[in-house]
Amino acid sequence: MLSLPPLLSSVVKGPALLPIIQADTSEEAVAIAKALADGGIGSVEVVLRTRQALAAISAIRAELPELLVGAGTVLSADDANACKDAGAQFLVSPASTPKLLEAMIATGLPLAPGVATPSEIALAYEYGLREVKFFPAHLSGGIEMLKALSGVFQQVRFCPTGGIGQHNLADFLALPNVFVAGGSWLTPATLVKNKQWQQISELAAAATAIARQLKSAA
Ligand code: 3PG
Numbered sequence: 273m274l275s276l277p278p279l280l281s282s283v284v285k286g287p288a289l290l291p292i293i294q295a296d297t298s299e300e301a302v303a304i305a306k307a308l309a310d311g312g313i314g315s316v317e318v319v320l321r322t323r324q325a326l327a328a329i330s331a332i333r334a335e336l337p338e339l340l341v342g343a344g345t346v347l348s349a350d351d352a353n354a355c356k357d358a359g360a361q362f363l364v365s366p367a368s369t370p371k372l373l374e375a376m377i378a379t380g381l382p383l384a385p386g387v388a389t390p391s392e393i394a395l396a397y398e399y400g401l402r403e404v405k406f407f408p409a410h411l412s413g414g415i416e417m418l419k420a421l422s423g424v425f426q427q428v429r430f431c432p433t434g435g436i437g438q439h440n441l442a443d444f445l446a447l448p449n450v451f452v453a454g455g456s457w458l459t460p461a462t463l464v465k466n467k468q469w470q471q472i473s474e475l476a477a478a479a480t481a482i483a484r485q486l487k488s489a490a
Contacts, residue, residue: 274374276400280362280382281429281451285340286314287483288445290364290431290454291476292344293318293328295464301328302335304459307469311476312484315340317364317454320351326358333359344454349375356381364431364454366407368392373399384431388412393425403429403451410435415443422449441479445486453483 284290291308293316295301301324305316316339318329325343332341342362343355349371352363356379363376366386376383377399384405387393389412396404406418409432413420418430432444433454444453458475462468 274377277380277382284315287480288452288487289483290317291458292456295328298327298331305332307472308476311473312480313476317342317344319344329358352376406430406432408434442482
């Protein structure tokens, strides 16, 4: 049995929010991360969806050491190891397979592997994991599904992502089995493209206010 990394919930910094950073350059990634931090965010997830994602993780770690920096869209053992080498402090995946779970656990980093069904939760549970990402949250049953899952998976807590925004953030965070909420609504591509950092800080501040009301800060 692989020994388990610390829980992601035990290392998340700041409000219970995990905004996604998707950047074309590491400079852009640092600018996004700074704007989020100015809005009160303490933890970010850099997604492996651009060529510079790994460099972005390293750059944010170097420039903004007060932030917790994780990697998202981890799809393989190679991804998991490359993220660790780049300095990622936690791992998030959109899916769960035995190979991927084993590789992510083996890094020793806190993790939130993606699940959308009871069987996927059960797979993660068999590995001893008690925190998972619920993705895509809105298309997989959203709030009602999380409520239904709470009855049978009483020890499992979720990071919902997919379709979360200012309009429904409070509803997700109010659920006792949700420990953090993630997504891209704080870093819209148009604001990033136009370098509207102040607006990103304002979105982050609005979400931070909601999160602080509903979940005590780490
Ligand atoms: C993710 O990677 O978690 C999702 O792409 C986030 O979904 P969103 O863009 O709807 O927030």
